Every structure is written in structure tokens, then in C-alpha cells.
Amino acid sequence: MSLTTTFIPKRSRSRSVLPGFGLSMGFTIFYLSVIVLIPLAALVIRPWSAGFDGFWRVATDHRVLAALRLSFGAAAIGAGINAVFGPIVAWVLIRYRFPGKRLLDALVDLPFALPTAVAGIALSALYAPNGWLGEPLSRLGIKVAYTPLGVVVALTFIGLPFVVRTIQPVLADLSQEAEEAAATLGATRLQTIGRVVLPMLLPSLITGTTLAFARAVGEYGSVIFIAGNLPAISEIAPLLIVIKLEQFDYAGAATIGVIMLAAAFVIILALNLLQNWAASRR
Amino acid sequence: MRLLLCAVAVGFIGLFLLLPLAAVFTQALKQGLSVALAAISEPDAVAAIRLTLLVAAIAVPLNAAFGIAASWAIAKFDFWGKGILSTLIDLPFSVSPVVSGLIYVLIFGLQGWFGPELRDHGIKIIFALPGIVLATMFVTFPFVARELIPLMTDQGRAEEEAAATLGASGFQTFFRVTLPNIKWGLLYGVLLCNARAMGEFGAVSVVSGHIRGLTNTMPLHVEVLYNDYQFVGAFAVASLLALLAIVTLTFKSFLEWRYADEIAAVHHH
Numbered sequence: 174m175s176l177t178t179t180f181i182p183k184r185s186r187s188r189s190v191l192p193g194f195g196l197s198m199g200f201t202i203f204y205l206s207v208i209v210l211i212p213l214a215a216l217v218i219r220p221w222s223a224g225f226d227g228f229w230r231v232a233t234d235h236r237v238l239a240a241l242r243l244s245f246g247a248a249a250i251g252a253g254i255n256a257v258f259g260p261i262v263a264w265v266l267i268r269y270r271f272p273g274k275r276l277l278d279a280l281v282d283l284p285f286a287l288p289t290a291v292a293g294i295a296l297s298a299l300y301a302p303n304g305w306l307g308e309p310l311s312r313l314g315i316k317v318a319y320t321p322l323g324v325v326v327a328l329t330f331i332g333l334p335f336v337v338r339t340i341q342p343v344l345a346d347l348s349q350e351a352e353e354a355a356a357t358l359g360a361t362r363l364q365t366i367g368r369v370v371l372p373m374l375l376p377s378l379i380t381g382t383t384l385a386f387a388r389a390v391g392e393y394g395s396v397i398f399i400a401g402n403l404p405a406i407s408e409i410a411p412l413l414i415v416i417k418l419e420q421f422d423y424a425g426a427a428t429i430g431v432i433m434l435a436a437a438f439v440i441i442l443a444l445n446l447l448q449n450w451a452a453s454r455r
Numbered sequence: 456m457r458l459l460l461c462a463v464a465v466g467f468i469g470l471f472l473l474l475p476l477a478a479v480f481t482q483a484l485k486q487g488l489s490v491a492l493a494a495i496s497e498p499d500a501v502a503a504i505r506l507t508l509l510v511a512a513i514a515v516p517l518n519a520a521f522g523i524a525a526s527w528a529i530a531k532f533d534f535w536g537k538g539i540l541s542t543l544i545d546l547p548f549s550v551s552p553v554v555s556g557l558i559y560v561l562i563f564g565l566q567g568w569f570g571p572e573l574r575d576h577g578i579k580i581i582f583a584l585p586g587i588v589l590a591t592m593f594v595t596f597p598f599v600a601r602e603l604i605p606l607m608t609d610q611g612r613a614e615e616e617a618a619a620t621l622g623a624s625g626f627q628t629f630f631r632v633t634l635p636n637i638k639w640g641l642l643y644g645v646l647l648c649n650a651r652a653m654g655e656f657g658a659v660s661v662v663s664g665h666i667r668g669l670t671n672t673m674p675l676h677v678e679v680l681y682n683d684y685q686f687v688g689a690f691a692v693a694s695l696l697a698l699l700a701i702v703t704l705t706f707k708s709f710l711e712w713r714y715a716d717e718i719a720a721v722h723h724h
Contacts, residue, residue: 189532190616192625197528201540204521208592209547212558215568219561258467265464269457277465279708283472285647286700286707288654289552290674291693294681295475298482298690305478306470330471362456391551394656394674398681411553415661418557423566430554437549441542 216434219427231428239405240413241432243321247409248389251328252336256382259336260374266337267344281337284330289394296327297399319401324409327395332385339381340374347373376451380444387440391433479697482690494680494688495695502668503676503692509584510659510672511652514591519645522599527633530607531615541604547596555593556661559586582664587672590658595648602644603637606718610636639714643707650703654696 220228231237266278284292300307300317307318317323347370355365371378393411400407410429417426483491494500525544529537547555562568563580573580580586614636618628634641656674663670665679673696680689710718 189612190619191531191612191628192619193527193629194532197524198532198534201521201525201528204517204524205540205543208589208596209543212562212593213546213550215561216554216558258463261460262464262467265461269461271461275708277468279704280468280472282704282707283476283700286650286654286703287476288656288674288693288696288700290656290677291479291654291696291700292475294677294689294693295478295482298686299475299478305474330475333471387549391554392657393551393553393660398678411551411657414553414557418560418661421566423561423564426557427561430551430557433551433554437551441546441549445542 213434216427216430220424220431222424227424228428228431231425232432236405236408237410237413237429240408240410241429243324243408244390244410244433245436247321247324247328248332248386248392250325251332251389252382252386254325254329255332255336255385256378259333259381259385260340260378262333263337263340263344267341281334284332284334289331289392290398292330292395293327293398296330296395297323300326300399318399319403319407321400321407323399323401324396324407327399328389328392331392331395332389335385335388336378336381339384340377343374343377376447376454380447380451383440383444383447387437390436476697479690479694482686483694485690486687490687491691491694494685494691497688499668499671500676500688500692503671503673504695506584506587506671507653507673510588510591511649513588514595514652515645515649518592518595518648519599519641521596522601522603522644523641525600526603526607526637527629529604530610531612544600544604545597547593550593552594552655552657553661555658556590558593559589559662581662582666582670584670586662587659587670590662591652591655594655594658595652598648598651599641599644602640602647602718606637606640607633636717639710639717643710643718646703646706646710650700653699 220231223230262281266274266281297304297318299305300310300323302308302311302316302318304318310317315322317326351369351373352365355369356362360368391411393409393415396409397412400409400412402408402412410433414426414429417423417429495504525540528534529541560567560581563573563586564570565574565581567581580589614632615628618632619625623631653672654674655672656678659672660675660678663672663675665671665675667676667679671679673692677689677693677696680686680692
């Protein structure tokens, strides 16, 4: 691998006495290239077989645009819901003691551990017109399953742990002295939270919400069962990739794939900038 | 205030997390335990369970070996490009599961890079076991590495350097010094890697072809049954996967509680 030569130990500074750099680095670069980098390169190359026009035609197709809008829009709403409730959950788990707290804490990770297809059929059974939640909601005239609202529900489910788990350690490290000082100086509890606690939590809240958004944009398994998958209405972008693949439209599938990959890169970049900003604030 | 916040938190988790979990088991047991058991012991379900175990048995050890190699290189040596390498290792987490499957179809599929050559030699990768394993390896790629890199960086190099100075070989150093230090972190990473490997749906769905009894993993079998309106069967297989998730979470909480200091300095999500 030519890449190996790029990663040379800084021998000039100090020569490590430990063995195995060549072996471990060689295996790392080889495995990373074979499993991740070369296949991703195959994706990036593919859409241009019909030139930029071909790419643009697929990217601006009515159905593709609608699917992208739904995936990004519903992911943003889901992340927004988690940005409100996630901090409350984190706060309760860190600050209060109550029976069943450990169970509640472990349960937060459920969306990480539960296979997405299982989450998908469970959510659609719950929110279907005859389901536990779907029936009372439909009497109120609210349809969740098989509508874009169902997509939002699934993406909220999938994103919750990202927000809670990012905020939790920051909240745990937060000294209560600042809050006590604010209270001593006459601030009400709400003022203390708004002016003291929230600003300190802000970087982790934005990071967690961004992570939840990033995960939700590409989510597939938990969504397709509850979405109903009506073209241009409740059809998400990853599903459209699958549909194009089934029609052997590889270039079309790759075009949507590249757009989603580009979005992922933008998010990674934004998170890195965010971390630098948070570090400089400290 | 306090009571209100607790109620909101418990209500939100109950509504969004506990209720779906309860729904899986309730739906599975709707027609009694024997019907559910029959659904998970019919041949296609057994084949799906076997395939899922096989795929995890291949993908997880390979990713664990990669995780150890990558964290050894990154934590124990200084070199240019370390930040880039770490970012690249985390990359699969940011890629949509469907795209993770798509990339292998673009390479090995009938109209992919090597499609025609593979067909001429009678080698099947897409719609067969190798494709499913590759897609699973991609989505679970970072789990062990991302767990071990911060842990081993935090532990430093002094102990290994002492061992090496005293004349231990590379493998002796690794097995006698490093491995005992990272074993709980490694187990933690493997646990999460395995849960995702057995439960992966999107990526595997793209490369599997959904051939009943042949290329259907458990999550895919759940989908096939559900789309066939065999709801009890679908939820019965789903409840096996839900049990796996519960066991994983229990074990994970135990490790976090018992070996908190030996898992990772930087806390994970």
C-alpha cells in the first residue's frame, strides 16, 4: 500500500522501543482501504458515467428532491424534539435519585442496541390505526403511521441516546458552585438554568443534536415500516436508493448515495469546527 | 419542579423507548407461547438464526483484530496523520446503512466493477454470504477501535516500554502487559460490535437479495414475514433480537458499573 509511506513515525524526535509499528500500521491501512476507502471511492466515481448532466438530472428529479427533503426535514425535526427532551432526561438522570434510575439510564441506550428492523415493526404496530397509540390518536384526528409524521417518530426514537449521552458527562462534571453563586446573588431557579447552566451545556447540546441529526438522515430500518413509503410523500432517500438498485439503475442509486455522503462529510466537518470552538471557549 | 422534570423524563422514555419494546413481546405472544415458539423453530427461521450467528462469527473477530492493531499503532507511536487516520476509522458511523451496502453492489454487483469477471468465474459475492459479511464488517468497523484508542492512549506506553527494556518480545509484551490492561475495554467494544453485527438491517438488506432460508439474516427474516402479514412470526423472531438487545444492555451496564475505570477515560455513547 502506497499509503503506508505517508504514516512514518517521527523517528527524529524519539525512536520508540516498542515493536510492531510496521505490522499494526500495515494491517490498519490495508484493512481500512479494502473495507472502507476503496468501496467509498467506487461510490464517488459511479454517478458521473453520464457526465455532470446525468448527475444533475437525477439529483433534481422531483421524486429524489422530495425524498431528500423528507429525510433531512424529518431528521431535523426529530433532532429538535430530542434537543428539548434529551437535556431533561440527562438532567433527571444526573441530578436526581429515585427508584428505577439505573434501569431508566440503561434504557436510554435501547435505540443503539435494538436492531432497527425490530424498532420499525414495533413503532408501526404501536402507531397503526388499531395500535395502542394509533387508536386514541386517530380518534383525535391525528394519523401517525404511514405519514411523514411516522418518519419523525422513528427518527426521534433513533436519535435520543446521542443527545442524552453527549450531555450526560458534561452535566456530571458541571460544578454546582456556579449555580449556588447565582442563587446567592438572587437569581431565580429559571434564571440560573437559562443564564448559567444552559450556556455551559450548549456545546454538548449542539454536538449531540448534530449527531442525532446525522444518524437520522441516513436511517432506513426503523423508518420504512412506519412510513408507508408513498413516492414523493413519505418516501425517504435511503429507500429510493434501494428502489433504484432493484431497477438496476446503479448510477441513479450512486447519485443519491453521493449526495448523502457529501452531507455526512459536511456534518463531520461542522462537528470538528464545533469541538475546536468549544475547546477555545474553555 | 423536580417532580415535573422527573415525570417528563420518565414519560418521554416510557413513550418512545419502553412502549415499543413492550409491543414487540406482546405482539409475539398474542396467540400464545407455543405459536411464537413454533414461528422461531420453523426451517427458514432456523436458517436465518444460523446465518446471523455465522456472519457475526466472521465479522466481529476480524473487526476486533483490526481494532487492536489500529489502537496499538495510534496509541503507542507518534506519526504524522494520526488525526486523519482516526477520522477515517470513524467514517463508517457517518455513512447511511443503505449506502454501506450500495458501495459493495457497485463493486461486486452484476453491473459493478468486477461484476462480469465474477460471473464468468461463477463467484457470487452480492446476494450471497461474502457480500453480507462485507456489509456487516463495514457498519461495525469502528466499534472496537473507537473503544480501544482512547483507552490505550490514556494508559500510555510506560508499562510496555518497561517490558520491552526487560527483554520481552513484542508478542510477550502484548499478551502479558497490554491485553490484561485492555481486556474489559475490548470486551465492551466486542459486545457493542456484536449487537450491531447481528442486528444490522439496511446494509445487509441491500446486498442479501432476500432469498428465504439462504441469504436472509434474522432482521431480514423479520421484514419478509412482516411484509407477508405473518405478524406473529415476525414479532416472534423480532423478540429474539429484542432479547439480544436487552442482554447486551444489561451486560454493558454491568461493565460500565463494575469496570468503569478500565473501560475508557473518555465516556462513550
